[in-house]
Amino acid sequence: MKRAFPIFAVLTAALLAYGLYQALWVAPTDRLQGDVYRIIYYHVPSAWTMFSFFALNFVSSIVYLIRRNPRADAVAVASAEVGVVFNTVVLVTGPLWARPVWGIWWTWDIRLTSTLVLWLIYVSYLLLRRFSSGGQMPVLAAALAVFGALDMPLVYFSIWFFRTQHPQPVIGGGGSIDPRMLQVWLLNWIAFQCFGLLVFAARYRLEVLSQEVEEMQALESLLEVRGSR
Amino acid sequence: MSYLYAAYIITWAIHIAYLSSLARRYARLRREIQELKRH
Numbered sequence: 384m385k386r387a388f389p390i391f392a393v394l395t396a397a398l399l400a401y402g403l404y405q406a407l408w409v410a411p412t413d414r415l416q417g418d419v420y421r422i423i424y425y426h427v428p429s430a431w432t433m434f435s436f437f438a439l440n441f442v443s444s445i446v447y448l449i450r451r452n453p454r455a456d457a458v459a460v461a462s463a464e465v466g467v468v469f470n471t472v473v474l475v476t477g478p479l480w481a482r483p484v485w486g487i488w489w490t491w492d493i494r495l496t497s498t499l500v501l502w503l504i505y506v507s508y509l510l511l512r513r514f515s516s517g518g519q520m521p522v523l524a525a526a527l528a529v530f531g532a533l534d535m536p537l538v539y540f541s542i543w544f545f546r547t548q549h550p551q552p553v554i555g556g557g558g559s560i561d562p563r564m565l566q567v568w569l570l571n572w573i574a575f576q577c578f579g580l581l582v583f584a585a586r587y588r589l590e591v592l593s594q595e596v597e598e599m600q601a602l603e604s605l606l607e608v609r610g611s612r
Numbered sequence: 613m614s615y616l617y618a619a620y621i622i623t624w625a626i627h628i629a630y631l632s633s634l635a636r637r638y639a640r641l642r643r644e645i646q647e648l649k650r651h
Contacts, residue, residue, distance in 0.1 A: 403620070418613055419613070419615050419616050421616055422616055422619045425620060426619070429623070464630075468627065468630045471626055472622075472623050475619070475622050475626065476622070476623060479615045479618055479619040480615070480619065482615060483615050578627075582627075582631065582634070586634060589634065589641065592641055593641055596641060596644050596645060599648050600644075600648065603648065603651060
Protein backbone atom coordinates (compact mmCIF):
# COMPACT_ATOMS: atom_id res chain seq x y z
CA MET A 384 0.00 0.00 0.00
CA LYS A 385 2.84 2.39 0.94
CA ARG A 386 4.57 1.71 -2.38
CA ALA A 387 1.37 2.03 -4.39
CA PHE A 388 0.57 5.51 -3.00
CA PRO A 389 3.38 7.46 -4.78
CA ILE A 390 2.75 5.61 -8.06
CA PHE A 391 -0.97 6.42 -7.84
CA ALA A 392 -0.10 10.02 -6.94
CA VAL A 393 2.11 10.42 -10.03
CA LEU A 394 -0.56 8.85 -12.28
CA THR A 395 -3.21 11.14 -10.79
CA ALA A 396 -1.03 14.22 -11.30
CA ALA A 397 -0.50 13.22 -14.95
CA LEU A 398 -4.24 12.63 -15.38
CA LEU A 399 -5.09 16.02 -13.83
CA ALA A 400 -2.55 17.80 -16.04
CA TYR A 401 -3.89 16.03 -19.15
CA GLY A 402 -7.46 16.84 -18.07
CA LEU A 403 -6.55 20.51 -17.63
CA TYR A 404 -4.89 20.60 -21.08
CA GLN A 405 -7.94 18.97 -22.70
CA ALA A 406 -10.38 21.27 -20.88
CA LEU A 407 -8.60 24.52 -21.73
CA TRP A 408 -7.16 23.89 -25.19
CA VAL A 409 -8.62 20.77 -26.84
CA ALA A 410 -12.36 20.69 -26.06
CA PRO A 411 -14.39 22.65 -28.63
CA THR A 412 -15.69 26.10 -27.72
CA ASP A 413 -19.41 26.34 -26.93
CA ARG A 414 -21.31 28.20 -29.66
CA LEU A 415 -23.53 30.12 -27.22
CA GLN A 416 -21.43 30.57 -24.09
CA GLY A 417 -17.95 30.87 -25.57
CA ASP A 418 -14.95 29.76 -23.52
CA VAL A 419 -16.49 30.42 -20.11
CA TYR A 420 -18.46 27.16 -20.42
CA ARG A 421 -15.12 25.36 -19.80
CA ILE A 422 -15.73 25.99 -16.09
CA ILE A 423 -18.08 22.96 -16.22
CA TYR A 424 -15.01 20.71 -16.68
CA TYR A 425 -14.10 21.52 -13.08
CA HIS A 426 -17.57 22.30 -11.69
CA VAL A 427 -19.42 19.10 -12.66
CA PRO A 428 -16.62 16.57 -11.91
CA SER A 429 -16.15 18.28 -8.52
CA ALA A 430 -19.89 17.87 -7.83
CA TRP A 431 -19.81 14.17 -8.74
CA THR A 432 -16.71 13.63 -6.58
CA MET A 433 -18.43 15.50 -3.74
CA PHE A 434 -21.45 13.17 -3.98
CA SER A 435 -19.25 10.07 -3.90
CA PHE A 436 -17.50 11.16 -0.68
CA PHE A 437 -20.71 12.23 1.05
CA ALA A 438 -22.20 8.84 0.08
CA LEU A 439 -19.15 7.15 1.61
CA ASN A 440 -19.66 9.25 4.76
CA PHE A 441 -23.31 8.11 4.88
CA VAL A 442 -22.42 4.40 4.55
CA SER A 443 -19.54 4.53 7.04
CA SER A 444 -21.70 6.46 9.55
CA ILE A 445 -24.33 3.72 9.38
CA VAL A 446 -21.60 1.08 9.81
CA TYR A 447 -20.28 3.01 12.83
CA LEU A 448 -23.75 3.28 14.40
CA ILE A 449 -24.25 -0.49 14.02
CA ARG A 450 -20.77 -1.79 14.89
CA ARG A 451 -19.09 1.08 16.78
CA ASN A 452 -15.96 0.40 14.77
CA PRO A 453 -13.42 3.28 15.13
CA ARG A 454 -12.10 2.60 11.60
CA ALA A 455 -15.61 3.28 10.20
CA ASP A 456 -15.61 6.54 12.17
CA ALA A 457 -12.22 7.43 10.62
CA VAL A 458 -13.62 6.75 7.13
CA ALA A 459 -16.65 8.93 7.98
CA VAL A 460 -14.66 11.97 9.12
CA ALA A 461 -12.12 11.69 6.29
CA SER A 462 -14.82 11.40 3.60
CA ALA A 463 -16.83 14.29 5.07
CA GLU A 464 -13.78 16.56 4.99
CA VAL A 465 -12.87 15.67 1.41
CA GLY A 466 -16.54 16.07 0.43
CA VAL A 467 -16.64 19.55 1.96
CA VAL A 468 -13.54 20.57 0.00
CA PHE A 469 -15.17 19.50 -3.28
CA ASN A 470 -18.48 21.08 -2.22
CA THR A 471 -16.61 24.36 -1.67
CA VAL A 472 -15.16 24.11 -5.19
CA VAL A 473 -18.69 23.56 -6.56
CA LEU A 474 -20.04 26.58 -4.68
CA VAL A 475 -17.21 28.81 -5.92
CA THR A 476 -17.03 27.70 -9.55
CA GLY A 477 -20.83 27.78 -9.99
CA PRO A 478 -21.21 31.55 -9.40
CA LEU A 479 -18.06 32.21 -11.50
CA TRP A 480 -19.86 30.52 -14.40
CA ALA A 481 -23.26 32.07 -13.59
CA ARG A 482 -22.07 35.70 -13.56
CA PRO A 483 -21.12 35.92 -17.27
CA VAL A 484 -23.84 33.48 -18.46
CA TRP A 485 -26.87 34.41 -16.31
CA GLY A 486 -25.76 37.93 -15.43
CA ILE A 487 -26.02 37.17 -11.68
CA TRP A 488 -23.70 35.52 -9.18
CA TRP A 489 -26.39 33.66 -7.25
CA THR A 490 -30.09 32.95 -7.14
CA TRP A 491 -32.03 31.16 -4.41
CA ASP A 492 -33.30 28.37 -6.63
CA ILE A 493 -33.64 24.85 -5.27
CA ARG A 494 -30.44 23.34 -6.77
CA LEU A 495 -28.20 26.16 -5.58
CA THR A 496 -29.85 26.51 -2.18
CA SER A 497 -29.86 22.77 -1.43
CA THR A 498 -26.16 22.58 -2.41
CA LEU A 499 -25.40 25.42 0.01
CA VAL A 500 -27.46 23.65 2.71
CA LEU A 501 -25.49 20.44 2.03
CA TRP A 502 -22.25 22.36 2.59
CA LEU A 503 -23.62 23.87 5.83
CA ILE A 504 -24.70 20.42 7.10
CA TYR A 505 -21.26 18.88 6.59
CA VAL A 506 -19.43 21.94 7.94
CA SER A 507 -21.65 21.60 11.06
CA TYR A 508 -20.71 17.91 11.20
CA LEU A 509 -17.00 18.79 11.11
CA LEU A 510 -17.45 21.58 13.69
CA LEU A 511 -19.29 19.16 15.98
CA ARG A 512 -16.38 16.75 15.71
CA ARG A 513 -13.81 19.50 16.19
CA PHE A 514 -15.28 21.26 19.22
CA SER A 515 -16.98 18.52 21.22
CA SER A 516 -15.43 15.67 23.12
CA GLY A 517 -16.54 12.60 25.04
CA GLY A 518 -17.42 9.05 24.08
CA GLN A 519 -20.80 9.96 22.60
CA MET A 520 -19.41 12.51 20.13
CA PRO A 521 -18.79 10.04 17.23
CA VAL A 522 -22.30 8.60 17.74
CA LEU A 523 -23.89 12.08 17.60
CA ALA A 524 -21.78 12.95 14.54
CA ALA A 525 -22.77 9.71 12.80
CA ALA A 526 -26.46 10.41 13.50
CA LEU A 527 -26.07 13.95 12.11
CA ALA A 528 -24.34 12.52 9.01
CA VAL A 529 -27.20 10.06 8.39
CA PHE A 530 -29.82 12.83 8.62
CA GLY A 531 -27.61 15.23 6.65
CA ALA A 532 -27.37 12.75 3.79
CA LEU A 533 -31.11 13.20 3.22
CA ASP A 534 -30.24 16.46 1.49
CA MET A 535 -28.20 14.64 -1.18
CA PRO A 536 -31.15 13.25 -3.21
CA LEU A 537 -32.75 16.70 -3.03
CA VAL A 538 -29.61 18.29 -4.50
CA TYR A 539 -29.25 15.66 -7.19
CA PHE A 540 -32.87 15.32 -8.28
CA SER A 541 -33.89 18.97 -7.87
CA ILE A 542 -33.12 19.74 -11.52
CA TRP A 543 -35.15 16.71 -12.63
CA PHE A 544 -38.30 17.48 -10.68
CA PHE A 545 -38.35 21.26 -10.34
CA ARG A 546 -38.15 24.13 -12.79
CA THR A 547 -34.83 25.73 -11.84
CA GLN A 548 -32.44 28.40 -13.06
CA HIS A 549 -29.70 25.74 -13.01
CA PRO A 550 -29.22 23.92 -16.38
CA GLN A 551 -31.17 20.68 -16.79
CA PRO A 552 -29.23 17.38 -16.69
CA VAL A 553 -27.29 16.70 -19.87
CA ILE A 554 -26.21 13.14 -19.15
CA GLY A 555 -29.17 10.79 -18.70
CA GLY A 556 -31.61 13.69 -18.75
CA GLY A 557 -32.55 13.80 -22.41
CA GLY A 558 -30.07 16.57 -23.26
CA SER A 559 -27.31 16.28 -25.82
CA ILE A 560 -23.60 17.04 -25.66
CA ASP A 561 -20.79 16.98 -28.21
CA PRO A 562 -18.97 13.61 -27.76
CA ARG A 563 -15.62 15.48 -27.56
CA MET A 564 -16.98 17.58 -24.68
CA LEU A 565 -18.32 14.47 -22.95
CA GLN A 566 -14.90 12.80 -23.25
CA VAL A 567 -13.14 15.74 -21.57
CA TRP A 568 -15.86 15.87 -18.94
CA LEU A 569 -15.42 12.17 -18.07
CA LEU A 570 -11.63 12.45 -18.16
CA ASN A 571 -11.70 15.27 -15.62
CA TRP A 572 -14.17 13.39 -13.47
CA ILE A 573 -11.85 10.33 -13.32
CA ALA A 574 -8.89 12.64 -12.57
CA PHE A 575 -10.71 14.41 -9.72
CA GLN A 576 -12.08 11.14 -8.35
CA CYS A 577 -8.50 9.75 -8.23
CA PHE A 578 -7.26 12.98 -6.63
CA GLY A 579 -10.09 12.79 -4.07
CA LEU A 580 -9.17 9.18 -3.27
CA LEU A 581 -5.54 10.16 -2.71
CA VAL A 582 -6.46 13.01 -0.37
CA PHE A 583 -8.98 10.77 1.36
CA ALA A 584 -6.30 8.09 1.94
CA ALA A 585 -3.98 10.70 3.50
CA ARG A 586 -6.78 12.09 5.70
CA TYR A 587 -7.88 8.59 6.76
CA ARG A 588 -4.30 7.72 7.76
CA LEU A 589 -4.11 10.95 9.77
CA GLU A 590 -7.36 10.11 11.59
CA VAL A 591 -6.24 6.56 12.41
CA LEU A 592 -2.91 7.90 13.72
CA SER A 593 -4.65 10.51 15.89
CA GLN A 594 -6.98 7.80 17.27
CA GLU A 595 -3.88 5.78 18.21
CA VAL A 596 -2.22 8.83 19.81
CA GLU A 597 -5.38 9.53 21.84
CA GLU A 598 -5.40 5.92 23.07
CA MET A 599 -1.70 6.16 24.01
CA GLN A 600 -2.28 9.46 25.84
CA ALA A 601 -5.24 7.97 27.74
CA LEU A 602 -3.14 4.96 28.68
CA GLU A 603 -0.26 7.19 29.78
CA SER A 604 -2.46 9.33 32.05
CA LEU A 605 -4.01 6.15 33.51
CA LEU A 606 -0.53 4.84 34.33
CA GLU A 607 0.41 8.21 35.88
CA VAL A 608 -2.70 8.12 38.12
CA ARG A 609 -1.89 4.55 39.21
CA GLY A 610 1.75 5.47 39.80
CA SER A 611 0.84 8.43 42.02
CA ARG A 612 -1.38 6.21 44.31
CA MET B 613 -11.90 34.47 -20.00
CA SER B 614 -11.08 36.04 -16.63
CA TYR B 615 -13.98 34.12 -15.02
CA LEU B 616 -12.67 30.88 -16.51
CA TYR B 617 -9.12 31.41 -15.23
CA ALA B 618 -10.44 32.61 -11.86
CA ALA B 619 -12.48 29.39 -11.50
CA TYR B 620 -9.50 27.17 -12.30
CA ILE B 621 -7.08 29.12 -10.11
CA ILE B 622 -9.48 29.25 -7.14
CA THR B 623 -10.18 25.49 -7.47
CA TRP B 624 -6.49 24.71 -7.13
CA ALA B 625 -6.03 27.30 -4.38
CA ILE B 626 -8.75 25.50 -2.37
CA HIS B 627 -7.13 22.08 -2.93
CA ILE B 628 -3.63 23.36 -2.12
CA ALA B 629 -4.89 25.10 1.05
CA TYR B 630 -6.50 21.84 2.19
CA LEU B 631 -3.37 19.80 1.37
CA SER B 632 -1.21 22.21 3.37
CA SER B 633 -3.61 22.00 6.32
CA LEU B 634 -3.24 18.20 6.16
CA ALA B 635 0.56 18.53 6.10
CA ARG B 636 0.46 20.83 9.17
CA ARG B 637 -1.75 18.36 11.05
CA TYR B 638 0.61 15.49 10.15
CA ALA B 639 3.59 17.47 11.45
CA ARG B 640 1.78 18.25 14.73
CA LEU B 641 0.80 14.61 15.20
CA ARG B 642 4.37 13.47 14.53
CA ARG B 643 5.60 15.86 17.26
CA GLU B 644 3.01 14.43 19.68
CA ILE B 645 4.14 10.87 18.86
CA GLN B 646 7.79 11.84 19.47
CA GLU B 647 6.85 13.32 22.86
CA LEU B 648 4.91 10.21 23.82
CA LYS B 649 7.89 8.05 22.85
CA ARG B 650 10.18 10.18 25.06
CA HIS B 651 7.91 9.49 28.08
